[in-house]
Amino acid sequence: MSLLEVRDLIAGYGPVRVLHGVTFNVDEGEVVVILGANGAGKTTTLRALSGMIPAKGVVAFAGHSIVGWQTDRIATAGVGHVPQGRGTLSDLTVHDNLLLGAYSRRDRAQINADIERWYAIFPRLGERRMQAAGSMSGGEQQMLAIARALMSRPRLVLLDEPSLGLAPIVTQELFRTLGDLNREDGVSMLVVEQNAGLALGIAKRGYVLEVGRIVVSGSADELAHNDDVRRAYLGI
Template identity: 50%
Template structure:
C-alpha cells in the first residue's frame, strides 16, 4: 500500500532521514519506534508532503507521491493526525469535524461518517457545540483523530497519539485505534513514544535511530528483542 524507498530528508544542512525504507501492506498497523529526535515525525511529514524529500521514492497504492503538495496527498486517502493534535481551537467540535471533510462532496456519506465518529467517541457528540480549545487534552486527541477520519482515509498516519494523556485515556485511545483498523478497514502508520503500547497493537514495526532504520520485524518479535527491551521498553 505504501512503499518508502531510500528517502533522504533535510532541515537546512541537517540530514534528518538517511536512506529510510519501509513498507505498509493493506490492512496493517505498522509502528515506527525510536528515541526523541530519531526522525519519526519527520518520516510521517515526508510521507504526507509537509516536509519535502530531497531524494528517494514514496509510492502510495503504486503512485509516486513524493513531491506532491499535502492537499494532493490527502485526496488520495492518506491523512495525518499531527503530533500535538493541532485542532482549530476557536471552532466548535462539529466545525472541526466539518473541516476534516472539506475536500468531500458526498453529503450523505459525510453524515454517516459523522455518526460513526460520534459512536467511536461519545464525548465528542456531547460536546459538538463546544469550542475545540476548551476541551481536555484527551478530548482534543479524540477530536484530532475524528477530524482525520472525516476525510475517509485509506491510510491513517498517527503521530504520538498518547502524548500527555493519562494512562486510562491512553488505553482507550489504543483500543479505538485497533477498532479503526479492524472494523473500519483503515491501514495505520503509527509513530508512538509509548513503544510498549505501540507494539501491542501493531502487526509489524520498525526501529529508527538517528535517521536510520536499524531493525524491522513483527511487533511480537520486536517486543521480545533484548536490545528493544532495554532501549524502548524500560526492561
C-alpha cells in the same frame, strides 16, 4: 504491491539532513509502528510522507509516486495525518472541525452519518459538539484530531505519538479504538509512538528508527522480544 512503499527516504530542514535513507513499507490493512527515541526523526518521516517538507527517494502510495506532491493532494489521494500535538483548529467547534476533515468529500448524507458515528465512538465529543476545540482537555482534543483525520476516509492514516500527554487510561481507550478501526474499517495505519508496549499491542509489524536510519525491523512479536527494544523502549 504495498499500499505505502518508502525507499531510501532522505529529508531534513534546510541544510540539516535528518533522514539518511529510510526504507519501510505498509501493506493494505496493516498497522505498522515506528519506534525511536526523541529526535530520531519519527516526526520528520511522517512530515516527509505527507509533503510538509521536501524529500528525496521513493515514496509510492497505492502505486503512485507521491514525492513532490502538495500536502492537500496527498491527503485527497487517501493519506490522513494526525500530527504530533493535536491537529485541530482550536477556535472552531468540534462539529466544524469534523466537517472540515471531510472537505474533499461530496457525499453530504454520508458525511453526516460519519460524524454521528464518531460521536458514538467518542461520546465526549458528541456532548461537546458545539464547544470550541481549544477549550477541551488534551485527551478530548486528541480524539477529535483522530476523528477529524479519519473524516476524509483515508486508506492510510499517519499517527504521530497519539498517546502524548494523555492519561494512561485514556491512552488505553484510544489504542483500543484504533485497533477496532483497523479491524472493522480496514484502515491501514502507520503509528509513531514512544509508548512501545501499547503500540506493539495493535501493530502487525514494526521498525526502530535511530538517528535517521532504520536499525531493526520485525513482527510486533519479534520486536516485543528483542532485548535491545525491550531495554530501550519497553523499560524491561
